[in-house]
Each structure stands twice: as structure tokens, then as C-alpha cells.
Amino acid sequence: MIDEKKLIETLKTCDFSMTPNVLVQESLEEIIEEQPKVGEWIPVSERLPKDFEKALTCDEHGNMHVMMHHHTFEVPFGIYESDARYYRPIAWMPLPKAYEVQE
Structure with missing residues (x-):
């Protein structure tokens, strides 16, 4: 199990602005937010x-x-x-x- 809130915060601090991975970051955040919240x-x-x-x-x-x-x-x-x-x-x-x- 992961702490989805902590993972999202970590992703937001990553700098993907110099790469085409900005869309990847947004997609990852959406996927994580849609996951069932454990507990x-x-x-x-x-x-x-x-x-x-x-x-x-x-x-x-x-x-x-x-x-x-x-x-x-x-x-x-x-x-x-x-x-x-x-x-x-x-x-x-x-x-x-x-x-x-x-x-």
C-alpha cells in the first residue's frame, strides 16, 4: 500500500518542465487520485x-x-x-x- 497523498505531493515537487513529461506527471496525478483510498x-x-x-x-x-x-x-x-x-x-x-x- 502507498500513501497516495504523499506520492502526489512528491510528484508536484518534481520539475518536469524541461521535458515533454509534463503530461506524464498530470496523468500520474489523475491515476493516483482515482485509486481507492485505503483506510x-x-x-x-x-x-x-x-x-x-x-x-x-x-x-x-x-x-x-x-x-x-x-x-x-x-x-x-x-x-x-x-x-x-x-x-x-x-x-x-x-x-x-x-x-x-x-x-
Whole structure:
């Protein structure tokens, strides 16, 4: 895992102005910024997971659930607690890889 913020700061301090690599630097910054943020909450207002991707979600009260998102849901993640109200996550983060038993 890398610290994407530190890597972006480092790239910004590099001087590529004398080479045609300026476009490479911009592309690298975009790619890094688009990577899933390991261990950081991503606001639902900023972006949502890919369709059918499971994620750890958190609501405004600190309740957390593992949920799946799909763009056709009425609300992000679209899980309803009851007929009258539904769970509305305000942030999410990717799930870690599942544990694999080593034999």
C-alpha cells in the first residue's frame, strides 16, 4: 500500500518542465487520485462504488454496515430498514480482501 497523498505531493515537487513529461506527471496525478483510498472514508457526495461492489458504509449516527451499491437503487446503496425509513450512508470505504486460509 502507498500513501497516495504523499506520492502526489512528491510528484508536484518534481520539475518536469524541461521535458515533454509534463503530461506524464498530470496523468500520474489523475491515476493516483482515482485509486481507492485505503483506510479512508469516501463521502457518498464525492463518488460511489462501482455497481455491485460491496463496501463498508457509515451513516450520520456512526452505524456501519456492509452493503452493495447499484446505480438503479432509489438511494445510494438502496438498503431499506423498514417501510417508513431507510438506512442512508454518508460515507463508504472499499472492503479488504477476504482472508484466505493458508495450508
